[in-house]
Amino acid sequence: MVMLPFLANEKISAETLFEGFNVDLQSTADLVKNLANYNPTVWNFVSAITKQVMTPLAIAILTVLVVLEFSNAARKLSATDGGATFEFFAPLILRLIMVVILLPNAMNIIEAILEVGTHVISGAARIVSKGGMSYDTFSGFKGKGIVGNMLIGFIAILIFVCRLISVVIVNVLITMRFIQLYLMTPFTPLAIATLIHEEHRHIGIGFFKNVIAYAIQGVLIFLVVAFVSLFQNAANANATGVVQFIGAVTGSIVQAILLIVALIGTQRTARNIMGM
Numbered sequence: 001m002v003m004l005p006f007l008a009n010e011k012i013s014a015e016t017l018f019e020g021f022n023v024d025l026q027s028t029a030d031l032v033k034n035l036a037n038y039n040p041t042v043w044n045f046v047s048a049i050t051k052q053v054m055t056p057l058a059i060a061i062l063t064v065l066v067v068l069e070f071s072n073a074a075r076k077l078s079a080t081d082g083g084a085t086f087e088f089f090a091p092l093i094l095r096l097i098m099v100v101i102l103l104p105n106a107m108n109i110i111e112a113i114l115e116v117g118t119h120v121i122s123g124a125a126r127i128v129s130k131g132g133m134s135y136d137t138f139s140g141f142k143g144k145g146i147v148g149n150m151l152i153g154f155i156a157i158l159i160f161v162c163r164l165i166s167v168v169i170v171n172v173l174i175t176m177r178f179i180q181l182y183l184m185t186p187f188t189p190l191a192i193a194t195l196i197h198e199e200h201r202h203i204g205i206g207f208f209k210n211v212i213a214y215a216i217q218g219v220l221i222f223l224v225v226a227f228v229s230l231f232q233n234a235a236n237a238n239a240t241g242v243v244q245f246i247g248a249v250t251g252s253i254v255q256a257i258l259l260i261v262a263l264i265g266t267q268r269t270a271r272n273i274m275g276m
Contacts (some may be wrong), residue, residue: 028121031121031174031218032125034111034115035114035178035181039182043182050106053186054190057189058106062103066096069196092196099193102192102195103192106185106188110184110211113208117218120219162260163259173263173264177214177218180214181211184210184211191203191207192204213274217269217270225259
């Protein structure tokens, strides 16, 4: 503790010691990309599989499910000894109309769901940027003498490395998220087809809940990265001198580690939000 005032007694310019750490937010840039823009080659391949293979298969499955559903409806109707009425078949007919409309637009549904998440991220990014997006750790300080400068530099490098690790994790999470979405997209027509059948409807509902969870995960990844900077700025806003130095050092290290932990938990949090 005696050493801290000695280390933090001289101010320097803001550009000298890892000022900004804006690499964190830059790592989230891919979150605003859609499936077509993130990897056009993979998207074209997925589109071809969806339209040429999975959609015809979904139509065949839909035909079978429609026959089964109407058979079940007819059996229920005969058991009640009632006449065939529009009210009895109306729910089934409406589901069939919905599925017939959605099936040719299966890929557009996935893109629309993700576009909602992208819109939220873009709006949040504008709000955060207006508030000043910088990681003001302790770049306004430097040590006195060789030992002081070495210690300050070591702490700065430690924090910077932690944040570089978080950047790697962000990139890994984003890549995994897109890979999962690319893998799920071809099965969208099959999921839509199951919506027609009462007993298998939960398959389609669960499928789309997963897609929504991935859209929410993108928002959570951005918010986690943004929150770290906002917490750091708030912590340093009213602190000066040695207090600022101590708070910046401990807070930056702890928050850099918590950033990594929070990022890893974004998928679980997204699924919890969807009740999965």
